[in-house]
Amino acid sequence: MPFNLNRYLLGLSMAIDCVENELLGATSNHGRRVALVAMRLARAMGMNDAQVFDCAALAILHDNGLAQENLTRPDQQRDRLLQVEDMPAHCEIGETNVSRFPFQGDTFETILLHHENWDGSGFFGVEGEAIPWMAQVIALADYTDLKLNLGEARPGKREQVLKFLQARRGLHFSPALVELFTEISAPTSFWLDLRDPFLDVALNRTMPELAIEADWQEILEISRVFSRIIDSKSRFTHSHSSGLEEKTARMAGYLGADPTTILQLRIAAALHDVGKLAMPNAILDKPGKLDDAERARMMEHTYFTRKCLEGIPGLEQITEWASNHHEKLNGAGYPLRLPGEELDIWSRLLTVLDIYQALTEERPYRQSLTHRQTMEILYRLVAEGEVDPGLVKAVDRAFA
Ligand SMILES: [Fe+2]
Ligand SMILES: [Fe+2]
Ligand SMILES: [Fe+2]
Ligand SMILES: [Fe+2]
Structure with missing residues (x-):
């Protein structure tokens, strides 16, 4: 295409x-x-x-x-x-x-x-x-x-x-x-x-x-040029985008997505945190919990992701998947506070997997969590109405 x-x-x-x-x-x-x-x-x-x-x-x-x-x-x-x-x-x-x-x-x-x-x-x-x-x-x-x-x-x-x-x-x-x-x-x-x-x-x-004439595989390769730059911004996220891309492809396959959708989801995962390039390292690498102002600043990153991607013809669907990864089913997410009805299965999957990926990585203020510890947190988020219960169960089964 x-x-x-x-x-x-x-x-x-x-x-x-x-x-x-x-x-x-x-x-x-x-x-x-x-x-x-x-x-x-x-x-x-x-x-x-x-x-x-x-x-x-x-x-x-x-x-x-x-x-x-x-x-x-x-x-x-x-x-x-x-x-x-x-x-x-x-x-x-x-x-x-x-x-x-x-x-x-x-x-x-x-x-x-x-x-x-x-x-x-x-x-x-x-x-x-x-x-x-x-x-x-x-x-x-x-x-x-x-x-x-x-x-x-x-x-x-x-x-x-x-x-x-x-x-x-x-x-x-x-x-x-x-x-x-x-x-x-x-x-x-x-x-x-x-x-x-x-x-x-x-x-x-x-x-x-x-x-140029490019298929989804080639667009994925180009996108990895950027995901490498994104991941290298902080030592705590050195494999965050690539890790999310892998897990997304695995889960999408597990859930029966067709090969084209899997490639598009890989691109969305590779680029989902491109907005983090606009976030200061003082916040990304802070060796402690973020204060309110820092958290508010950090919450801007998915808005920047959308700004970067939304003008690219052909990437409309990918823009949604990539930019919605902090939206919540109960409408309490950011930056758009989208209601659950507007979040399709793949947006929901990226949200769950982004949390999974982040929790299983080391952070300046904590060690990486195990699969069991991560799932406990995800089930708690299900109880709070934030993430999709079926997808969380599927992730538990697939990654156990
Ligand atoms: Fe230079
Ligand atoms: Fe993010
Ligand atoms: Fe320069
Ligand atoms: Fe992320």
Whole structure:
């Protein structure tokens, strides 16, 4: 079936951007601005649609390796956090994470080399034209936006940016690329497009339409690129999405779902917590129970999951399953407080299995629970009218 990879990428870019926002203090929409500038540079270099698309995808994903737990700490101090970017590890992890993404052409080592400098003074000492062109383009957009926020409405913004680039011409960046940026940034519209209210429309207009032929198995593979990023955000959830995906497939098969539904449910499970990328690690990794404010913040994550997925054509049903995993049969769930009648069997199953998966994982404030201990809690939730009794019994039988 035709699958719109653009809408998929742009939807998930919202969550990816939150990671860099938290860790590096990049202003929101950073990755999306990097993508817009990178695409404009690629176009001006005469690249074709497929190359422009790949460049945009990599720009959105450029710092995906930052989510890796061993790089992140619940520490909000900006100085310390900026050092995270000084670690070559996020380039290596990021390169590996995206290796399964269906790029159109050769994108090898773009993410690995996105911190190289023209004069060879970067992480890996690669210099000049030996740095892949996409890595050069992304590096220029990334570094400039991180330091100066290209979306900021401020008189003299272009002059400030050009001065910054001139000072790094031939050192950080290739002289030709700095010239090209100077050219493409001349129209007023270039700067207006980068501002928050206009960014989405500009991205949609600039990104080449890319409807790939993909079956559900392939969409699942692409979704696992993101579930790996989600799981790596906290050491306590390192196998949460993948574990839920496995259990969901097992239970759906046990309950007689057809193969297509099982694949769609796997995708929903892989992406169900994508909204957690928007949650601070200070909350995710807190070594104790959350206070009211933190719990309220945490409850926003399924709203973000819905925001990321709901604009992707073909994923309507998957969006519901993924975003409803904290809704309850008695209408006391979040974020929509849907009544039980509006929760189909697969939404209900994901809710039960998400609880099962979470309880059998270690948390900062408790050990992992056994199957029996987990089932006791699930039966209590049945008694409180929160989760489906038949499904809880089925899970007990299947996983005992
Ligand atoms: Fe980076
Ligand atoms: Fe960045
Ligand atoms: Fe969740
Ligand atoms: Fe979850």
